[in-house]
Amino acid sequence: MKSPKKSAPDVLVVNAGTVFTFAPLTARAKTWIDDNVQSESYHWLGNMLVVEHRYAWALAEGMLSEGLILKQAFAERRTRRSDGKRSRYT
Secondary structure: OOOOOOOOOOEEEEEOOOEEEEEEOOHHHHHHHHHHOOOOHHHEEOOEEEEEHHHHHHHHHHHHHOOOOEEEEEOOEEEEOOOOOEEEEO
16 A cells, blocks of 8 residues: 655744744745745845744645645754753754
């Protein structure tokens, strides 16, 4: 029996703590963002659209309703342990 073919994601979504980032991975996703999101240059960090939490859900819903495939990723966070050394957790 063949397993269902998984489609490649169009957008990588990361909860980066105080903001969400939406990184278009396909031309279709970039075009959708250009056509549907009002943004200024300061809303972009490299190729990632940076949005406040209050807008992230609606943006994701809009993308999904147009058939874009979203993939969630997790930001790596660093903190100091009680012994002063840096530790990582996701």
